[in-house]
Amino acid sequence: MGKESIGITVSKKSDFSEWYTQVVLKAKLADYAPVKGLIVLRPDGYSIWESLKYTFDKKFGQNGIRNGFLPVLIPESLLGKEKKHFAGFNPEVFWVTHSGENEVGDRLALRPTSETLAYTLYSKWIKSWRDLPLKINFWNTALRAEIKATKPFLRTSEFLWQEGHTVHATQEEAEKEVFKILAIYKNTVEEELAIPVIIGKKSEKEKFVGAVYTTTMESVMPDGKALQMGTSHFLGQNFSKPFDVKFADKDNIEHFAWQTSWGVSWRLIGAMIMVHGDDKGLVLPPKVAPTQIVIVPIYNSEEDKKQTLQKAEDIKKQLELKMMRVHIDDRSEISPGYKFNDWEMKGVPLRIEIGPKDIQKQKVVLAKRYNKEKIDLSFDKIEKIGQILNEIQSKMLETARKQADLNTFDIFDFSEFKEKIGKGGFFNANWCGKQDCEDKIKDETGADIRVIPLGNKNKVGKCIYCNEPSTIVPIFARGY
RNA sequence: GGGAUCGUCGUCUAGCUUGGUAUGAUACUAGUCUGGGGGACUAGUGGUCGCAGGUUCAAAUCCUGCCGGUCCCA
Structure with missing residues (x-):
């Protein structure tokens, strides 16, 4: 084996996908497990995750959030309690049907996410307004069967993440929490991983199944594809009602609680590799470098x-x-x-x-x-x-921001949009707000609404698809 | 969801068309020399050819099924 095959054998520019896989394997961050779609984290990969966990724990703690732990098995009867939620996740659930030779009665799901399980417990724990707010975060893995081609850190059937679940007495307080978390996500990713992100809301079509609305943190990768790097959901009372999460308020009347859930996964590591890596391999931001x-x-x-x-x-x-x-x-x-x-x-x-x-x-x-x-x-x-390490950290963010800016375009004409989307990138385009247009844009370009950036209001224009008057300017892109 | 392609020592690979006990490199171990951008020489270790069946006197090679990887297009 010559020097060609010890190092990365393709350039980031000419074969991005292959480049990415080689960097992950050759930098010894992760390796493939014997089961399709599963990967093994090696010490250098896990160390980066631990570093992120440390920072998040500190910030969550300052915000009154504590860590807990939930089991991995969820009975089907629980998972199915919120119907839309279940329909959304069902196709990718792994089921445990046997214990030893015996069939289990109620099939057990390997958690695709823990809302249903957590809220069953929450309903036991919460009786009074004095029990609120309840704010717990869980570091664990989630399992979602990936049929499509998998990719280390970006799309795997099991992934490391944290899922936070909070319960509040009022809608206002819950919504505030949603945005507080989103802000923590943004500043952590920018400060630790040196990746610039855009925060905002998902469209109705793209929101988390079961949420009232979903906020998200998105970034454009060097190949022009968008990566969702974290979400924070306002659940309203959509789960508190079926799961009976209610409390006696100061007025001595029982109310359903207001809830949030939010998470980031090891996708953040994937993003870091893509954004900073070069033809010689991985480039680590000093703050998270093992x-x-x-x-x-x-x-x-x-x-x-x-x-x-x-x-x-x-x-x-x-x-x-x-x-x-x-x-x-x-x-x-x-x-x-x-x-x-x-x-x-x-x-x-x-x-x-x-x-x-x-x-x-x-x-x-x-x-x-x-x-x-x-x-x-x-x-x-x-x-x-x-001091030099600090300079490197901030230069890396600066460089990544310039790169992202070069991949971001304002677009006003649909045929021009169709032409340019092939090369990838973030496209700011006016949208009337109708799902019909969103669907057709997706059909004809492969791009969907990644995020409707915060504070984007009153930008009067015409919907890029139907030409109706519009004040919403989402970012359209093809995603991972 | 559709298509293409691949699986042989730790890694990369030759052999497969035309069946006959697997080639080379690298890595590893030991020694000597070397050392400022992927070192040199010598010797040695390592593979039931992804898995399971089938055909055959004989299967890495032919057939069937399965498992896994990679890439491209919706």
Whole structure:
């Protein structure tokens, strides 16, 4: 196997789909499981997830949300209680029909989502207005059988996610919660993963089955397709009624509660790979990188080796004191060049090269992954590395934002829309609000309404399809 | 939902048309030399050819079914 097949063998531009799969496998984030549509997370992949979980937990906690845990099996009778909800999920539910040799009475679903189970419990737990609000988040996996072609992190039959479920005494408070969560999602994804997103509402057609409305966070990927990166739903009383989630209010009258549910999944990792990766492999934003800095010591004689490794250790300790995640690649059997390529494929944000020549000049060579820049840094400036990592983080967001802007277009003419949609992108287009037009646009272009951005009001125009007057400007795109 | 294509040591692969106990590389192990962008030489380990049937004296190769991967189009 030559150097061609150790690294990524296709370019991101010419064969995006193949490129993506290779990066996931070769950067050792994940591998395929023996069952169709399931993947295994390897330590570097799981570490990114843990980092996101840590940040979300902190922010959820500040908002009065605590974590709980729900079982994976849901009886059919429960899952079917809210009819539209059930109809929406039924085609992709995995069913457990046997325990050992015996058939189970009520079939058991492997949870596709936990609303029905959580709310059965909530109805027991909530009696009084004093029990509200109830805000619990669950970190778990959900199972939805994917018949179509699967893709690691983006479309798998089981995925890691968090699902939050809150209950409130008033509609106003519940709706406020929906948007608070959406804001947490947006700022976390932008600050941690350096991916710019657009938040807003889904159309009636695209909303979560069972919700009153769905808010969403969407981003345009480098191949021009849209990726839904998280949703926060206002459930109204649609579930509290069938599940009997009610409480005695201060007026001593029983009321049905108002509810929300919301989630993000490991799709966020998929988005990060697509947005930042390049032809050499993965590029990790420093904040979520399992290893932020790799030190490659270079030496030949035994004496040089000792001296170089010693200095590398010193630098490592110095950086670790500042809470940076550092690794020294002291593998002796492979050459420095191999290591450079290896760590670049794995996306480590910064590389420090140090050898006898550097020690003589009291400096190291610092290589930045995201723009391939190499600079000299003297020993007494080592502590500046923290600052450099922060700069990289913000530059990456900036670059991603420019990329997204280049993939976003205002469009006023339907035939022009049909022509341009082939190349992908986000299209801002006026829409009359009728589902009929939405359906026909989808039929003729393959694009659907990804998001109706917040604060988009009174932009007077004509519906791109039927030419009726319109004040709504959703983003149309083909999605993942 | 429709179409195409693939599955052989850890990885990539030759062999399949025309059946006869599997080729090479890389990785791995050991040693020597090397070391600032995917090193060199020598020796060694590793595969019941995705799974299950069938045809045959004989199946990686032919037939049937299944499982899994990848890509393209709705």
